[in-house]
Amino acid sequence: MSEMHHIAISTRALDLWYGSFQALRNINVSIKDGIITSLIGPSGCGKTTLLRCFNRVNERYGNVRTSGTIELLGKNIYDPDISLIELRKSVGMVFQRPNPLPISVYENVVFGLRIHATDGKPHRDELDAAVEKSLTEVGLWKDLKDRLHDRAVGLQLEQQQKLCIARLLPLKPEIILMDEPCSALDVEGTRGIEELMFALKGRYTIVIVTHNMAQARRASDECIFMLLGELIEHTRTGDLFLNPKNPKTAEYIEGRYG
Ligand SMILES: Nc1ncnc2c1ncn2[C@@H]1O[C@H](COP(=O)(O)OP(=O)(O)OP(=O)(O)O)[C@@H](O)[C@H]1O
Ligand SMILES: [Mg+2]
Numbered sequence: 001m002s003e004m005h006h007i008a009i010s011t012r013a014l015d016l017w018y019g020s021f022q023a024l025r026n027i028n029v030s031i032k033d034g035i036i037t038s039l040i041g042p043s044g045c046g047k048t049t050l051l052r053c054f055n056r057v058n059e060r061y062g063n064v065r066t067s068g069t070i071e072l073l074g075k076n077i078y079d080p081d082i083s084l085i086e087l088r089k090s091v092g093m094v095f096q097r098p099n100p101l102p103i104s105v106y107e108n109v110v111f112g113l114r115i116h117a118t119d120g121k122p123h124r125d126e127l128d129a130a131v132e133k134s135l136t137e138v139g140l141w142k143d144l145k146d147r148l149h150d151r152a153v154g155l156q157l158e159q160q161q162k163l164c165i166a167r168l169l170p171l172k173p174e175i176i177l178m179d180e181p182c183s184a185l186d187v188e189g190t191r192g193i194e195e196l197m198f199a200l201k202g203r204y205t206i207v208i209v210t211h212n213m214a215q216a217r218r219a220s221d222e223c224i225f226m227l228l229g230e231l232i233e234h235t236r237t238g239d240l241f242l243n244p245k246n247p248k249t250a251e252y253i254e255g256r257y258g
Pocket of ligand 1: 018021023041042043044045046047048049050061
């Protein structure tokens, strides 16, 4: 790989506490632009917590305190002039269970455009175009173009998860965070989401949390291994699996714990 990548996300001396419990310890990480990075490590090591730092969603969970810095595309996300709304538009997130809204496919895709519209109601043509473009980008347009007014919660789980990705796209995110996005899906569904991640990478920076070592190996360019709130190793995926530098990484990928 000779392409140059800028840094999409970087943290310096990032600590995070839930009350008196320290969940992240001195995280210094630089995540490259336009690639897929996976976060791996045993349950409770802080993967979800770290992911949620990147769009400041942890703050919703109460009693959370952080120190250190987090920069997205070179900008400190705790700067007073940062708009949380803009931050969350540019850093989209999908979850373990697909969570489309209980409204139509069409309305799910345009939901963000409607709530973020600044100058009056968005025009019908603009919404239609966004729906076609976003569903095409996630590979759902052909299957759903005649079912746009069906309820989204009636779709297959794989389609629901793709729809959850599609509805981020009209807001023009730079970064897409995925917290175990395939854990509710079967093998076929998992493959569908991984293929979609490949199709989206380059245009978006993708950070995925996964418990599935095979998935981390197949799907990510770089891999971050965490343990007890610390970042143990961050390197190219091939190197992490074939030639881990830290013995703790080796033990984890060999399945000796977690
Ligand atoms: N809202 C919260 N309040 C208090 N402690 C929390 C909260 N959320 C997470 N924790 C604790 O912080 C630690 C890290 O949790 P986190 O959910 O980030 O881990 P994880 O690596 O995503 O785990 P899993 O693989 O099970 O999803 C755990 O010890 C967890 O119990
Ligand atoms: Mg988690």
